[in-house]
Amino acid sequence: MKMALRACLRTKPGLTGLLSQLSCSGHAAARRAPALVAQRSSSSTSQKIKVDFDQSSGVAVMHMQSPPVNSLSLEFLTDVCIALEKLEMDKSCRGLVVTSSQPKVFSAGLDILDMYGKSPEHCAEFWKAVQEMWLKFYGSNMITIAAVNGSSPAGGCLLSMTCDYRIMADNPRYSIGLNETKLGIVAPFWFKDTMVNTVGHRATEMALQLGLLYSPAEALKIGLVDQLVHEDQVLTTATETMTKWLAIPDHARQLTKSMMRKPTIDKLAANRELTKSMMR
Template structure:
């Protein structure tokens, strides 16, 4: 029986252009290392696995910058979801939106047994409905459907739900809960990958067209203002 070496990759709190690019480079290096058969994706920061996509990459940016960012996020998903290595998400904190997507791309998800941590695709809280405006956005939905089923996904996306760790286990969003101090640091998917590969450029154009709309920029601005008020 061949051994599988685990390698850790620690995403930043938010997924931005730089962190997405860095993540892809790290994963490519591991793919090229024949002695590495598995990878553990986790966070070096306590209480937060990933805060998801960085809103500041989508608000007030030029169409060119938005396109560059979205292509990098596409690439991160493709690299992780299509990896020939065994991939495990060690979810050691909250994982909303894009953070949830990163976890869903892995073969197996282990989450810290802490009811205060939430995980889910909660984009509707930003006024953005997953899957209606983008081919890649629909891959968000498809990835979740493949994991928890259509009805649970439908409810989760429409309501922008964030599941607590116990509820995430109950619906099948994660596979296992472990005590927080024990969590490690360290196939049916090709058709879904092909769908994105065949339409990446048009998807980037659709994303740029959508995210730069005045109504969407207004929603993002209002959301950021509400966050600032909470901190005040």
């Protein structure tokens, strides 16, 4: 895969620097991305990602459109990071709904073939991109809602868990969970930490060791998803739910989100710095 990741891997304060952002300049002085705010509604499309942004509502919808199953390849992760960074820069964008354009699947997770037989340098860039995607979503200042309109195993489950709220299609044929051990893979610690923060320690321990995939009803029961609706209503319900979240003052919600998530974010950031120092 071609690598354009350096365009999106610029360090930004996100939630970690939120206090200083608010105290120094506030919302009014924030930068805006002209391409996103030039008109009432705008669309930004790459080969694998389509973003529709309605400035009047302040809500964007990110459609994952990488057939057949939205596998998280290096190219896909790069496009996601770039799209999310553009939205973060535009402070008129307050909320983001993430969904899939592919039938019956939200995301099948990491593209294993994008790592198999590749150079150590490529694999390092791949994992750096996975971490960057997680950091950008988990630490986003925006309200993020996952409209899970199909199955979402492994990395797809991780992506949904980075969001503030998860709505899943109530179809027993669909499943969601971190099933890495069934593939002979150990889920990284930040996958584990994200799930612990979502469903608790014991449920996570069972899920990760057994590589469990949950039906929508089972996922709702343990708190892996927050709401089930008919699959034709997933995106509509996400938009309606966003209205409730938008009613909360941004600064209070953002600081509360930071308080809850910053320790987990800092843990991965510290690990990345340690890894860099060991490679020098």
